Amino acid sequence: MRIGDHLRGVWVIAYRDLLQFVGEPVRLISSFAMPIVFLIIFGAGFNNVIGPLAQGVDYIKFMYPGIIAMTTLNNSLMSGVSIVWDREFGFLREVLVAPLSRGSIVFGKVVGTAVISIGQSVVMLVLAPFIGVDLTVLLVLKLVPILIIISVAISALGVLIASRMKSQQGFQIVVMVVMMPLTFLSGIFFPVNNVPAWLEVLSKVNPLTYGVDAVRQVFLAAQQLPAGLPANIPGAPASMGVTVFGHNMTVLADTLIVAGLGIILLVLAVVAFSHRD
Amino acid sequence: MNAVESILTPRPEDPRRVNAIEINGLVRQFGQLVAVDGISFNVQKGEIFGFLGPNGAGKTTTINILCTLLMPTGGNATVNGYDVVRDRLQVRKSIGLVFQDPTLDDRLTAEQNLRFHAYAYGVPKAERETHINELLQLVELTDRRRSRVVTFSGGMKRRLEIARGFLHRPSILFLDEPTLGLDPQTRRHIWDYVQSLRHKEDLTIFMTTHYMDEAEFCDRIAIIDHGKIVALDTPSNLKGAVGGDVVSIQTPDQEKAILELKERFSLTPIVQNGNVTFSVPRSDTFLPDFIRGFRSGLNAISVRRPTLDDVFLKLTGHAIREQEAGAWDQVRTMMRMRH
Numbered sequence: 191m192r193i194g195d196h197l198r199g200v201w202v203i204a205y206r207d208l209l210q211f212v213g214e215p216v217r218l219i220s221s222f223a224m225p226i227v228f229l230i231i232f233g234a235g236f237n238n239v240i241g242p243l244a245q246g247v248d249y250i251k252f253m254y255p256g257i258i259a260m261t262t263l264n265n266s267l268m269s270g271v272s273i274v275w276d277r278e279f280g281f282l283r284e285v286l287v288a289p290l291s292r293g294s295i296v297f298g299k300v301v302g303t304a305v306i307s308i309g310q311s312v313v314m315l316v317l318a319p320f321i322g323v324d325l326t327v328l329l330v331l332k333l334v335p336i337l338i339i340i341s342v343a344i345s346a347l348g349v350l351i352a353s354r355m356k357s358q359q360g361f362q363i364v365v366m367v368v369m370m371p372l373t374f375l376s377g378i379f380f381p382v383n384n385v386p387a388w389l390e391v392l393s394k395v396n397p398l399t400y401g402v403d404a405v406r407q408v409f410l411a412a413q414q415l416p417a418g419l420p421a422n423i424p425g426a427p428a429s430m431g432v433t434v435f436g437h438n439m440t441v442l443a444d445t446l447i448v449a450g451l452g453i454i455l456l457v458l459a460v461v462a463f464s465h466r467d
Numbered sequence: 468m469n470a471v472e473s474i475l476t477p478r479p480e481d482p483r484r485v486n487a488i489e490i491n492g493l494v495r496q497f498g499q500l501v502a503v504d505g506i507s508f509n510v511q512k513g514e515i516f517g518f519l520g521p522n523g524a525g526k527t528t529t530i531n532i533l534c535t536l537l538m539p540t541g542g543n544a545t546v547n548g549y550d551v552v553r554d555r556l557q558v559r560k561s562i563g564l565v566f567q568d569p570t571l572d573d574r575l576t577a578e579q580n581l582r583f584h585a586y587a588y589g590v591p592k593a594e595r596e597t598h599i600n601e602l603l604q605l606v607e608l609t610d611r612r613r614s615r616v617v618t619f620s621g622g623m624k625r626r627l628e629i630a631r632g633f634l635h636r637p638s639i640l641f642l643d644e645p646t647l648g649l650d651p652q653t654r655r656h657i658w659d660y661v662q663s664l665r666h667k668e669d670l671t672i673f674m675t676t677h678y679m680d681e682a683e684f685c686d687r688i689a690i691i692d693h694g695k696i697v698a699l700d701t702p703s704n705l706k707g708a709v710g711g712d713v714v715s716i717q718t719p720d721q722e723k724a725i726l727e728l729k730e731r732f733s734l735t736p737i738v739q740n741g742n743v744t745f746s747v748p749r750s751d752t753f754l755p756d757f758i759r760g761f762r763s764g765l766n767a768i769s770v771r772r773p774t775l776d777d778v779f780l781k782l783t784g785h786a787i788r789e790q791e792a793g794a795w796d797q798v799r800t801m802m803r804m805r806h
Contacts, residue, residue, distance in 0.1 A: 280570040288587040
């Protein structure tokens with residue numbers, strides 16, 4: 191099989207996902223609903239109770255980068271939803287009997303899903319001015335590659351789970367059991383350093399934590415903090431960022447962890463999806 | 468019994484023709500269940516080959532192996548000269564498929580579905596749009612090309628799938644129950660499309676069907692039961708092997724009648740649709756004596772030429788139509804309507 195055939199596979203699978211997405215405005219709207227609900231309700235509910243987590247960083251500003259990451263996480267799992275859907279409604283057979291390699295189908299799914307979910311996360315940035323978060327060009331340029339890496343990893347996870355799932359219900363259950371705890375333990379809603387030891391351990395073995403931390407650090411670095419304090423003064427990252435064995439995680443280190451996870455999940459997804467009865 | 472034995476032996480194929488499909492001792496097991504039990508036959512290039520059998524006989528399993536979706540557990544098969552295990556992508560490029568259950572993307576339009584297929588099979592850009600236009604015209608869906616498939620009726624979906632199956636100009640078209648659950652008019656239409664496609668190119672068609680009138684169109688028919696090929700021949704030879712004429716009688720006491728037919732007339736009667744049915748070489752000479760001499764009593768009697776149903780019944784011991792109206796097919800038809 192020539193390289194052109196593989197690329198054709200990636201392109202045609204991604205193309206169809208995009209085509210389907212554009213044709214369905216309902217999905218576009220519903221994908222924003224949950225993050226916005228979290229942002230508004232948790233933000234309004236906790237902002238005054240909790241008070242600033244560091245100078246100039248109140249709870250909603252702390253949570254907002256996490257919500258951006260969460261948008262990417264949730265939408266990236268659509269890769270799996272769409273495979274299970276196609277299996278239920280028959281279209282998967284059309285894909286499987288086409289002269290496309292299984293690997294190119296997996297990559298096409300991941301690419302298509304990543305493009306859609308990055309787009310959705312970037313759209314979420316329009317909320318930034320309303321909650322007092324400063325956006326800079328540099329921030330967006332740093333943010334997008336990080337979101338791509340997170341999205342590729344989670345899309346691969348979606349394909350991996352879906353490769354063995356026969357029904358939507360089964361997939362939803364796995365997502366609930368696996369993704370809900372991982373999401374809540376990823377530092378989206380609270381800093382993972384000043385929490386009970388068991389919670390800290392669970393959060394720090396959760397790879398999503400590092401994705402969320404990378405996104406948050408990129409945001410905080412761009413904020414104009416009062417009294418000219420940079421976000422990375424001692425004390426501030428200690429309360430908000432992630433430390434592992436006393437080391438503050440850098441954006442690069444965080445991103446590498448997620449990238450490593452992504453590569454492992456991609457390989458597993460290709461292997462699982464290529465298995466034939 | 469000579470008749471049955473003669474149809475159990477497959478006729479030798481014309482050696483001048485090339486085989487589109489070759490199957491040698493193909494086996495597929497699912498755990499303890501042997502779904503396909505060592506079948507062997509060839510399908511010649513350009514022929515319409517019918518693959519008949521009750522549900523669960525191994526038809527779909529065989530098709531899934533031939534189209535590379537399933538691995539055989541024994542034996543081998545080639546499609547268009549390519550091995551179904553080793554040269555999977557070449558096999559897939561050679562074949563077009565219309566499955567039993569719909570495999571369209573409901574949320575895309577008719578032409579988007581076709582375009583996806585053209586991209587996936589690498590149909591050259593120059594041919595793509597002309598093929599799509601031609602095929603949409605052939606299956607009479609040109610005016611609905613920009614409608615989403617979710618708005619289509621079952622018959623329209625089927626037509627679109629047949630157009631799609633042919634879009635990349637395959638040399639072999641697999642049709643797995645292409646007309647299941649459709650009304651007679653749509654069934655005839657779909658059959659017309661298939662015929663017109665076939666005459667355009669040197670297309671080989673491998674099809675399964677429950678409808679015996681459709682099976683009559685086939686050049687040759689293989690009958691599969693319990694994973695084994697029980698007969699393979701042309702429809703007319705198969706029918707000829709059943710015997711001359713099929714006689715059905717209604718009688719007050721079936722068991723007594725069957726016993727009498729066996730012992731006094733040396734016939735092999737079977738019960739079909741509540742009637743006792745048997746075949747005789749010539750009904751015109753047989754019937755007068757029979758009616759006069761039959762002691763078990765006659766309420767009604769009818770005579771007809773044998774059909775493929777009779778062939779099927781004789782070979783497998785059950786009627787194909789009993790299977791057809793099974794609960795599962797009804798569920799499937801309903802599902803199809805819902806989609």
